[in-house]
Amino acid sequence: MPRQFDLIAFDWDGTLFDSTAVIARCIQQAVIDVGGQPPTREQASYVIGMGLMQALAHAAPDVPPKLYARLGERYRHHYIAHQNDLSLFEGVLPMLAELKSRQHWLTVATGKSRRGLDEALRAVELHGVFDGSRTADETAGKPNPAMLHQLMQEFGATPERTLMVGDTTHDLQMAAYAGCASVGVSYGAHEPDSFHALGPRHVAHSVRELHDWLRDNA
Secondary structure (H helix, E strand, O other): OOOOOOEEEEOOEOOOEOOHHHHHHHHHHHHHHOOOOOOOHHHHHHOEOEOHHHHHHHHOOOOOHHHHHHHHHHHHHHHHHHHHHOOEOOOHHHHHHHHHHOOOEEEEEEOOOHHHHHHHHHHOOOOOOOOEEEEOOOOOOOOOOHHHHHHHHHHOOOHHHEEEEEOOHHHHHHHHHHOOEEEEEOOOOOOHHHOHHHOOOEEEOOHHHHHHHHHHHO
């Protein structure tokens, strides 16, 4: 089949990496550690995909800015304690391998830090799979479209030939701002009912379904 998209950008947490529940719990515990009112699981999950400090400030509105550095430190403490418990969703590696064989440029656009993404990529032995990546601390956090603009510029891709795949409204809104198509996945941080207003081409309910859609439509 003819290729519809040259560049495919994947979100990381909740899209490729099964980390949503752990991240939400780490956010909750970090807020408790600095004396704030912990967010609900839904509130903590909502901010996943944003840059770290943007996310923590949104999840803990009663925590004063003077404690943000401590809040970030406590989040990283809890996440590091659990990062070895996390893994790619089943089926992600064969999906990426097939896309790679079809000569798509595969990239990551994530709210993680560069250090955090590099550690995750080393942990799951994905060296050489991705052609490029952008993290929130290198550019602007989602839904600002800077990550996608920079990736498109790096590879010479046009918005019409670029696809963003993610599990949050932040991902889909970023794609819309960048003029790109998007696909949502329902197994991550956000409820899929909120996706439809942002016009994704498809909402996949499993990695298997995502794989099938990309094979037939990407």
